[in-house]
Amino acid sequence: MQIDLTELTPPTEGDPAPVPKKPPLVNVFSVVLMLVLLFLVFFYFNFQTVVVTGHSMEPTFHDKQRIAICKALWLVGGIQRGNIVVIRRDVDNEYLVKRVAYLAGDEVDTRNQPVNWDTFKNGTYKVPKDCVYVLGDNEEISEDSRVFGPVPMKDIVGKVFGS
DSSP: OOOOGGGTSOOOTTSOOOOOOOOOHHHHHHHHHHHHHHHHHHHHHHEEEEEOOSSTTTTTSOTTOEEEEESOHHHHOOOOTTOEEEEEETTTTEEEEEEEEEETTOEEOGGGSOTTOOHHHHOSEEOOTTEEEEEOSSTTTOOSHHHHOOEEGGGEEEEEEEO
């Protein structure tokens, strides 16, 4: 086994000292720009603002109020009783802002059962599997699950997290 000692000798006075290479500013800028771009794409696909139309959620939200929703429920937690959600109605492709009152399997009290439900004939109304039952905060004028029935989980666009 031989060791080449010429590589281990210190540089002489005439040799320039090796300078560590620094990354060019362009590379640092590219990385920062890429991170910002990824953040914007993530934000675009997972968050949205919605304008409330109507008075069915008063006093919580008012007509023409802008609210923020998160479409990625894994970020803000699953749907729970009391959450305010935006739902999509296929009937006329409209979006509604409502509060989740009952979850799948819950029994709905007689006051909030669907208008076409006959309690004497059918018994207590239970929310079907993979659905939620939503109500507006302004019960007198709200068109909600009492009118159009339970909402499938797939029709929930997002959960309100800011206003």
